[in-house]
């Protein structure tokens with residue numbers, strides 16, 4: 366199943382810079398591992414905001430929740446999930 370996920374990152378202003386950089390580094394490593402195994406299909410920055418729009422390819426809501434809730438930045442993100450399905454007019458073979 367495909368899910369669009371919007372993540373808005375809200376790091377506390379008083380978080381020490383070192384801690385913030387460490388969290389971002391571990392988040393990047395985890396995201397790239399999930400991209401390599403195909404679960405995190407797209408990752409786009411929302412222009413002008415500390416937010417991303419992503420597409421996940423997972424078995425269902427439980428797997429998606431397991432992934433999102435274990436992201437290093439999870440405690441500092443507001444997350445919105447939208448289930449996707451194939452559009453009948455799409456000509457892209459990978460939109461499944």
Ligand SMILES: O=C(O)CC1=CCC(=O)O1
Pocket residue numbers: 372374392393394396408415416417438
């Ligand atoms: O910067 C973000 O939008 C949060 C994030 C998700 C994956 C990653 O590497 O950073």
